[in-house]
Amino acid sequence: AFFWLVSLLLSSLIWFIAVKASDPHDEPLQKGLLIFGVMFSVLLQEAFRFLYYKLLRKAIEGLVALSEDGCSPISIQQMAYVAGVGFGLMSGAFSMINLLADALGPGTVGIHGDSQLYFLTSAFMTMVLIFLHTFWGILFFHGCENRRWWEIAAVVVMHLAVSGSTFCNPLYVGSLVPSYLLMAAAAVWAYLLSGGSAQNLRRFLLCK
Amino acid sequence: MITFMNNSDSEDETCNERTSLMSAESPPVPSYQDGLQASEAGEVQTHRKRQTGGSCSSNNVADGDMSDLGVRVRENALENEEEELTLKYGAKHVIMLFVPVTLCMIVVVATIKSVRFYTEKNGQLIYTPFSEDTPSVGQRLLNSVLNTIIMISVIVVMTVFLVVLYKYRCYKFIHGWLILSSLMLLFLFTYIYLGEVLKTYNVAMDYPTLILVIWNFGAVGMICIHWKGPLQLQQAYLIMISALMALVFIKYLPEWSAWVILGAISIYDLMAVLCPKGPLRMLVETAQERNEPIFPALIYSSAMIWTVGMAKPDTAARGPSQQTWDAAEDGRENHSSPSHSDSQILETRSPVPSHPITSLEELEEEERGVKLGLGDFIFYSVLVGKAAATPSGDWNTTLACFVAILIGLCLTLLLLAVFKKALPALPISITFGLIFYFSTDNLVRPFMDTLASHQLYI
Numbered sequence: 222a223f224f225w226l227v228s229l230l231l232s233s234l235i236w237f238i239a240v241k242a243s244d245p246h247d248e249p250l251q252k253g254l255l256i257f258g259v260m261f262s263v264l265l266q267e268a269f270r271f272l273y274y275k276l277l278r279k280a281i282e283g284l285v286a287l288s289e290d291g292c293s294p295i296s297i298q299q300m301a302y303v304a305g306v307g308f309g310l311m312s313g314a315f316s317m318i319n320l321l322a323d324a325l326g327p328g329t330v331g332i333h334g335d336s337q338l339y340f341l342t343s344a345f346m347t348m349v350l351i352f353l354h355t356f357w358g359i360l361f362f363h364g365c366e367n368r369r370w371w372e373i374a375a376v377v378v379m380h381l382a383v384s385g386s387t388f389c390n391p392l393y394v395g396s397l398v399p400s401y402l403l404m405a406a407a408a409v410w411a412y413l414l415s416g417g418s419a420q421n422l423r424r425f426l427l428c429k
Numbered sequence: 430m431i432t433f434m435n436n437s438d439s440e441d442e443t444c445n446e447r448t449s450l451m452s453a454e455s456p457p458v459p460s461y462q463d464g465l466q467a468s469e470a471g472e473v474q475t476h477r478k479r480q481t482g483g484s485c486s487s488n489n490v491a492d493g494d495m496s497d498l499g500v501r502v503r504e505n506a507l508e509n510e511e512e513e514l515t516l517k518y519g520a521k522h523v524i525m526l527f528v529p530v531t532l533c534m535i536v537v538v539a540t541i542k543s544v545r546f547y548t549e550k551n552g553q554l555i556y557t558p559f560s561e562d563t564p565s566v567g568q569r570l571l572n573s574v575l576n577t578i579i580m581i582s583v584i585v586v587m588t589v590f591l592v593v594l595y596k597y598r599c600y601k602f603i604h605g606w607l608i609l610s611s612l613m614l615l616f617l618f619t620y621i622y623l624g625e626v627l628k629t630y631n632v633a634m635d636y637p638t639l640i641l642v643i644w645n646f647g648a649v650g651m652i653c654i655h656w657k658g659p660l661q662l663q664q665a666y667l668i669m670i671s672a673l674m675a676l677v678f679i680k681y682l683p684e685w686s687a688w689v690i691l692g693a694i695s696i697y698d699l700m701a702v703l704c705p706k707g708p709l710r711m712l713v714e715t716a717q718e719r720n721e722p723i724f725p726a727l728i729y730s731s732a733m734i735w736t737v738g739m740a741k742p743d744t745a746a747r748g749p750s751q752q753t754w755d756a757a758e759d760g761r762e763n764h765s766s767p768s769h770s771d772s773q774i775l776e777t778r779s780p781v782p783s784h785p786i787t788s789l790e791e792l793e794e795e796e797r798g799v800k801l802g803l804g805d806f807i808f809y810s811v812l813v814g815k816a817a818a819t820p821s822g823d824w825n826t827t828l829a830c831f832v833a834i835l836i837g838l839c840l841t842l843l844l845l846a847v848f849k850k851a852l853p854a855l856p857i858s859i860t861f862g863l864i865f866y867f868s869t870d871n872l873v874r875p876f877m878d879t880l881a882s883h884q885l886y887i
Binding site: 222223226230233234236237255258259262311312314315316318319322339342346350383384388390 | 823824825828829832833836865868869871872873875876877878879880881883884885886887
């Protein structure tokens with residue numbers, strides 16, 4: 222969570238400087254700057270995920286060195302999951318919490334002609350992002366562990382795609398549908414990587 | 430951890446509060462053979478000075494008995510085990526401290542966001558005489574710096590006074606002072622708080638009910654904090670009084686002064702704990718020399734210490750002291766005896782050179798716990814509360830400060846595990862908190878607002 226926060230900080234710093242340095246009345250420029258800010262932020266987030274991975278690697282080595290039987294009490298997969306959840310929760314919290322606070326107060330959604338589904342779609346979008354961050358954490362760490370660069374690249378591309386799809390808002394079908402599809406794909410992938418299989422799933426569902 | 434609060438029953442008297450973070454870490458007792466190692470107390474100390482009345486006296490437990498009376502041969506063998514256990518328990522300690530700090534912050538933030546009273550400017554303390562309603566920015570800055578200087582010097586004076594009192598064994602005076610301050614906090618501030626909350630929610634309450642409630646709350650609080658009580662109740666009371674104090678600070682400190690004071694206090698804390706002549710350090714060392722707990726009930730302790738010590742005639746003046754608290758963390762204690770009124774906690778490891786310890790009751794057991802000074806709670810909550818009180822009403826700032834403080838606390842505890850001595854708990858957290866507050870408020874907020882208005886997600 223902290224690492225996500227720092228990445229957010231740095232990306233907003235960049236955006237802020239860019240905005241202040243540019244003409245505030247030039248609408249397309251502002252929009253362009255915003256898009257740039259978003260993309261840059263995504264890249265920074267992934268960079269920080271990588272840094273976090275490095276840190277956790279060192280921590281695991283330390284734990285292994287100190288433990289009695291040569292294996293650490295927490296595995297890298299668990300750490301990947303936790304890292305993903307942390308990122309996701311922080312990102313979700315930052316996205317939603319002001320909305321929620323405003324939702325408690327009086328008002329009408331979309332009274333100025335905006336979409337009436339604003340709160341609902343925001344909630345769904347946030348949820349999909351939190352899930353995605355969790356899965357991306359697992360995929361990313363797995364890729365780093367086994368040196369599979371294409372996995373890492375896939376995560377970055379997915380993240381960019383999801384953020385990019387939100388540019389279609391308020392055309393929600395353009396953003397929510399692809400995001401959910403990507404989430405399903407990432408979920409399956411992460412599940413398989415974590416050692417699950419169709420067999421396990423069937424056994425679990427049939428309670429064997 | 431030394432938390433020191435001098436409360437006066439009027440706002441004119443100054444209070445000192447020193448808080449420090451102590452970890453009671455001691456290596457496990459492996460067997461009855463000779464060479465038991467003395468427990469090392471890691472203490473993390475932070476200073477906090479409070480000027481208004483209403484601090485509670487808290488028992489500082491000097492967990493630092495550095496008695497290495499055991500045979501040194503064993504030390505190396507035990508060291509590795511010790512390190513591993515340190516790290517293993519370190520994570521547990523971190524969680525044990527996260528929960529109360531989080532609770533305190535939640536209470537403060539909830540109150541600030543809902544009760545208008547604590548964000549209204551109704552005057553200032555006499556310790557911050559310079560007003561901030563000045564026309565120019567430079568003048569305002571100057572005033573806040575002057576306010577800070579006055580406040581910090583008051584705190585320094587009070588701390589030194591306390592150390593002097595302690596050195597010359599004026600215990601009665603100190604106890605009386607602390608009891609008076611906790612009385613004020615538990616009764617007066619709770620009354621005001623309850624009044625404001627009831628006003629906000631437009632709930633009517635008659636005076637007899639009010640008197641009953643406050644009397645019960647205050648009396649149970651006094652007993653819990655100064656004498657004996659269930660551990661969780663004591664922890665709850667300490668959290669509540671920290672929150673109350675933080676709210677008082679948030680209300681009565683002017684804007685810029687509050688931020689400068691936070692920064693200055695963490696610097697002061699750093700110096701007071703780490704410098705050889707720092708008052709807190711001297712306090713801790715004096716307490717350790719005398720094998721006494723430092724002061725009553727100004728420290729939040731996350732676990733229970735069960736110590737069963739035996740006074741051996743050949744060991745150097747380590748009397749057994751037992752402290753029992755009702756909440757048993759695990760049932761490893763073998764022997765409990767009524768605690769003294771001073772609740773002395775002594776972790777002693779007495780070597781058993783010649784005769785083996787015969788009965789199980791003489792086994793020393795210690796539940797490792799980490800202690801954090803109440804002043805740390807208060808200043809963390811002040812930071813988060815001030816972040817919540819910003820006029821823009823942004824929750825992102827509050828959340829960011831919260832995460833920053835917790836990460837700072839984590840790092841501090843990590844350092845504590847590494848250094849094993851008293852460390853200041855304020856500097857790292859407050860630095861992170863300040864950085865994140867100012868950057869989130871000015872940089873992240875416009876970014877996130879723009880993103881939210883276009884419904885973009887990053």
